[in-house]
Amino acid sequence: MATTQTIEVEICAGTACHVMGGSELMMLPKLLEEQGLSQVKVKGMRCLGYCRDRGHDQAPYVHVNGELLAGATIQTVIDEVTRLLKEAEDES
Secondary structure (H helix, E strand, O other): OOOOOOEEEEEEOOHHHHHHHHHHHOOHHHHHHHOOOOOEEEEEEOOOOHHHOOOOOOOOOEEEOOEEEOOOOHHHHHHHHHHHHHHHHHHO
């Protein structure tokens, strides 16, 4: 993909998210790099607080460019990143 857009991924590192699979999401930087998606910046965040509000499905929670992914998995995050990059490429 030729786009230079940077995608920001923020992974909730709160206890509930960590236990519900967030710890596996910390492998994303390596996996994204292996797929040639080096324009994605991944960082762990303090508790994002969504687990306190029952209106947000289930942990783990991830922000991708500020948009919430609930019940995030490695695949759902990669799919969202890929979608955003394709969208940006189509617009250019």
